[in-house]
Amino acid sequence: MTATTLTGSLLVATPMLDEPPFRRSVILLLDHDDDGALGVVVNRAADLEVDRVLADWSDTVSAPGVLFMGGPVGTDSALAVAEIAGAVDPPGWRECFGRIGLLDLDAPPALLAGAISRMRIFAGYSGWGSGQLEDEITEGAWYVVPSEPDDVFSLRPETLWRRVLRRQRDEMAFLATYPDDPSHN
Template identity: 30%
Template sequence: MYFSYIAIENMKDKLDIFRIQTNNVAPEKGRVLIAEPFLPGNYFNRSVILLVAYSEKGAVGFILNKKVDLAIHDIMPGFPDFEGDVYLGGPVATDSIYFIHKLGKKLPGSIHVLGNVWWGGDFEVLKQQIAAGQINTSDVRFFVGYSGWDSGQLERELKEDSWLVNDVDEETVMRELQGDSWVEFVKKVGQRYTMWENFPENPAMN
């Protein structure tokens, strides 16, 4: 059976399962955005995004489940030899590297996100600590680019049922995640969205 994307959009208008009812969970720093099944784009399709900043001025986040098959020293010449995971963080500033970590105030300039998860800090100090063997690969996650929303933009997307908002724990944020981890995050939201798990990523190919 074949589906066109127009048919999918019509189906979404009619089926209640695509009307998100959990967005009484407000977006805030330390929560995740889970893409609805047919959100288009190479970055946001089936993505899970950790919000590291949220205010009336906008939001910043990193995609947690789009891992690339490269180490950080492959991307940045001169970086210490380190096999820490690298992910596509989002479509903004893709010529820059960002990171989250579990180092806390040991890294000057870090911003607390949730639990023992922190965002950014002094990059040169991070490199020095890595070169000295003081940081494990599980302590830090690198991102190429980031995901950003201007004031009111994310709220509009939530009203359009583009994202589920849910809580997340630090262990999940810092462990290795792949594209199919999207299903795991959907399951955590509740049974209402069970059918989301079964829709093909590309309906036209079914």
């Protein structure tokens, strides 16, 4: 395992990272060790209702009830990120950090009644091989900041990039005002 794990942290795209799919993205790291890292983009809601693709889970997902674009890897698969409601791990749930973990979408939703307080489903994920994420951070592509419990379940995901930057206590807070198109500055 790495000396310092970034699991549970947010990766916030710097203005330097200006190409899709990561432009102005906020990624929650669900796993980070010597073998690499895995996370989901938490601020890219899709225009596709969960009930159209995973109807059994439509009553369990948190508002706005749509799929989120988790990243460019495995876009034909889905990851469910959930917060457990109690101290007992429900069936099909694997802790990532704190009360946040991954939920097996093959588990029957009825078994989880009352066990999940919030949940989002992501099409695809963001992944890095051994040392790749660390290199990108060193090159200035990402800011690494602490996550807050509501980040992954934000009711306004489209504003998350600016809000996460604004709450930082250093020069990063100033970047929250960085224009969408710097040529219009």
